[in-house]
Amino acid sequence: MMPLGPVAILGGTGQQGSGLARRLAAAGIDIVVGSRDPDRARGTIAGWTERVEVASNASAAAAADTIVFAVPFKTIDALVDDVGSRMRADAIAIDVTVPLTFEGGRMAMLDVAEGSAAEHIRARLPQGIALACAFKTIPAHLLDRVDEPLDCDEFVCGDSDAARERALALVAALPQLRGVDVGPLARARSIEQLTALAVAINRRHKRHDARFRVVGL
């Protein structure tokens, strides 16, 4: 496997982004945390490893081979507008967002015209940038507890072989996590519904960490 070059994690100080950044850094990957507010972000990452740097989202996107979109779905359009033209022509984008809303305490899927958050982002990214999804079903706060192992499966999809391979390599970098390639980007519709199912299970059974493993694979 090719060594993974610098990975930008846009929104890398949020719960999901911060968990990913620290776990990937612990696996020996150089990380650039992208933030709307790099000064504040520098405070957040103080105490993380030397492998993690901070930059604006646009600078982080320009500096990396792999760009992870780890912002809340409702801010994704502004982020893609901000960084799309800054990404290298051969960069690969990884979408980890889920279009869930918790308004009024009730969990619901947002109605995304393209069918999934992944397809929504695809429609807004520069054509040449390959896109895959990963890390959509792993609980963000489990990801953020970086000393706890991730004993589950992570589902990867994308229309580009190179992008799926990159996403699978990121998953494989995290101990005990197994990547499961599920094919084309439109499979994100199923993956995002799986996250909704995990949240529903957590709420109903007063848990926080429901996640999935495929049996028979």
Next chain:
Amino acid sequence: MMPLGPVAILGGTGQQGSGLARRLAAAGIDIVVGSRDPDRARGTIAGWTERVEVASNASAAAAADTIVFAVPFKTIDALVDDVGSRMRADAIAIDVTVPLTFEGGRMAMLDVAEGSAAEHIRARLPQGIALACAFKTIPAHLLDRVDEPLDCDEFVCGDSDAARERALALVAALPQLRGVDVGPLARARSIEQLTALAVAINRRHKRHDARFRVVGL
């Protein structure tokens, strides 16, 4: 737990229905297999246990406390029209269908106006009949190999507590299968997408039995 009264399995000679009928009968539950063609169905069940009888779909529905809809989704409207008025007022319906199509070898979710097969059936059943879903994500042909254990989770949802409890009791009757209550009937949208994900995993990885287990529960 109350003993489970006779369970009607409409479409009980199909792969999914036949697996359910034989496994539930093996658990000591009396089964009435409903069929459009009871004479032919009698041939199919010859050699099954004495606990399994055959009737027309309408007669099977009239004879049971629990009625499982195990026909292909595309025939569900005709079936509900046929049996809806024959069901007992206190009967509970269990939907096990998934709105998948495999036309031209390509798997796709049918566009169901109500959001899921379960909600589609809900809109067509008599109001008083409570409905839950179960057995949507277990591979039909694994279900049909009745000597093999089912070492996975099955997701149950429904708006009626009584219906969810009945569905969970059916799941619990099958050794090693764990029922996971995921709440309201609209969660069927996620469950049915999970089946699509299992099919996608099977196709991509040349397997036949992909199924799921919840970690952290």
